[in-house]
Amino acid sequence: MSRRKLRRVFSRLWLLAPVTTLGVGCSSTWGCDAAPVQETFTLESIELADGGVATADTACEEVCAQLGARAPCSFKRSSAGLAEPDEVSCEMRYLCEGRRPEGLCSDGMVEGRVPALGALFARMAHLEAASVPAFERLADELAAHGAPERLVRAARRSAKEEVRHARAMESLAVRHGAAMPEVTVAPFGYRSLEALALENAVEGCVRETFGAVLAGWQARCAEDATVREALAAIAPDELCHSELSWDINAWVRTRLPEDAWARVEAARREAWSALERDAADSLMPEHVARQSGLPSPEVARQLVRELARTLMA
DSSP: OOHHHHHHHHHHHHTTSOOGGGTOOOOOOOOSOSSEEEEEEEGGGOBOTTSOBOOTTSOHHHHHHHTTOEEEEEEEOSSTTOSSOOEEEEEEEOOOOSOOOTTBOOOOOOOSOOOHHHHHHHHHHHHHHHHHHHHHHHHHHHHHTTOOHHHHHHHHHHHHHHHHHHHHHHHHHHHTTOOOOOOOBOOOOOOOHHHHHHHIIIIIIIIIHHHHHHHHHHHHHOSSHHHHHHHHHHHHHHHHHHHHHHHHHHHHHTTSOHHHHHHHHHHHHHHHHHHHHHHHTOBOOHHHHHHHTOOOHHHHHHHHHHHHHHHTO
């Protein structure tokens, strides 16, 4: 995959994003981490489709559907002295993309009650921070396997850039009432070149490449100007990280036997399919989607399909 071709693909997909500053909204229910998350909302703040306000007599499935969420759901009382529940808990599925290191033990979940937008940025910050040891290990392993020095230097530079990205996302999380969860990664051990190639194919060529597309999309689409500014600074770096992934992919192709390379290609194909399923299954509150600028599940799935079609050709 040449850098010129990759950049053409990114430019074409980014141009599809509506530009908020031109007055075009980016209606969205796309979110971060495929694992389901229970979010809690105050009933009196939820307006139903008929214009009424949600109460404890409203089915919780109806309330969550209005929020762009789904069951399982439940009503809660915020205080033990209340006779009726005044909150509802709904399932959300957030999906952020980037290079996850092998042995990542922390899940990015935010403890306690925080605003949904803060929780999203906190999990994005957690993933950016987790990318730091992922790139540091990648650089060490590339050097150990005799990779060209330019690839080693690029991996170390990427680790430093992810530190800056994590700080930017953490700042957005704090601004919206959440703290970045601590990153916990199990100790690294030696890996074969095939193992390195497999992780790079999934986490780099697929997940990180799509994450770069999302960063550029948010930089154009987020209603929150601070989010647009932060992602506009991050997106070019993420594009370079994607390019590094494909450069590593091209190098390992020359070093692996055919049977090992076939396994790498199969893992990449499955990663695209899994990412498309995750995109279709993601959910988040409408106001969070608008402020963060993430695309709708259907649009995100189309972006995944187009990336896979072009980059796997």
